[in-house]
Amino acid sequence: xxxxxxxxxxxxxxxxxxxxxxxxxxxxxxxxxxxxxxxxxxxxxxxxxxxxxxxxxxxxxxxxxxxxxxxxxxxxxxxxxxxxxxxxxxxxxxxxxxxxxxxxxxxxxxxxxxxxxxxxxxxxxxxxxxxxxxxxxxxxxxxxxxxxxxxxxxxxxxxxxxxxxxxxxxxxxxxxxxxxxxxxxx
Numbered sequence: 001x002x003x004x005x006x007x008x009x010x011x012x013x014x015x016x017x018x019x020x021x022x023x024x025x026x027x028x029x030x031x032x033x034x035x036x037x038x039x040x041x042x043x044x045x046x047x048x049x050x051x052x053x054x055x056x057x058x059x060x061x062x063x064x065x066x067x068x069x070x071x072x073x074x075x076x077x078x079x080x081x082x083x084x085x086x087x088x089x090x091x092x093x094x095x096x097x098x099x100x101x102x103x104x105x106x107x108x109x110x111x112x113x114x115x116x117x118x119x120x121x122x123x124x125x126x127x128x129x130x131x132x133x134x135x136x137x138x139x140x141x142x143x144x145x146x147x148x149x150x151x152x153x154x155x156x157x158x159x160x161x162x163x164x165x166x167x168x169x170x171x172x173x174x175x176x177x178x179x180x181x182x183x184x185x186x
Contacts, residue, residue: 064162067141071185074143077104078159081166093167094119094157097145106185117155120147120180129183137165137174137182144184148177155180 035047066075081100090096094116101107106127113122123129123145134140140160148156156175158167160182165171 064138064140064142064160066143066162067184069186070141070143071106073104073106074101074145074159074185077101077106078143078161078166080104081159082161082170085166085170086168088169090168093169094154096168097157097159100159101145115154116157117147117149117153117180119145119155119157120183123147123183127185129185132182132184134182135179137179140182141184144182146174146182147180148175149180150177153177 034050034052036050037045037047040046077100080103081096084096084100094113097116097119098107098111102110107123108127111119111122111126113119120131124131129145132140132144134144137146137160140146142160142162144160146158146160146165148158150156156167156177158165158171158175161170163172165174
């Protein structure tokens with residue numbers, strides 16, 4: 001029996017040592033995982049937190065839905081406008097939308113009004129468009145024409161696409177101008 005006592009003590013000491021080294025290693029791992037150390041151009045040691053979990057923002061503007069009651073010519077006009085649009089505005093929004101509507105056959109003649117904010121009246125009176133009861137541009141169906149006003153400005157007009165808005169340029173967000181209405185042919 002006396003021979004087994006040193007083995008028990010020795011094994012107890014070894015277990016304690018292993019447990020302590022495991023705790024020390026865990027503390028090193030947790031601190032090394034939370035901070036990244038590096039040397040900057042001046043030679044100083046710097047550290048930055050490490051992001052271990054990423055939570056992307058919720059989608060603020062979901063993709064638009066294709067409304068089957070909207071004519072296929074308006075869907076084609078949205079596609080044409082998107083193909084012709086630039087990355088930045090050329091301040092020719094109504095001209096680009098007119099050309100897209102005419103090229104797709106959504107209108108039978110080229111619209112004549114000079115200002116974008118006048119597009120609403122002309123689309124309804126001359127081309128058979130109807131104003132939808134939509135007040136949120138993100139809820140507008142794909143292919144619909146959104147007309148915006150302004151005090152002294154010429155206004156703005158754009159076509160809703162599946163992932164944004166397009167006129168003479170592409171945008172993921174609608175115009176900040178006051179919305180006159182959303183228009184479509186049913």
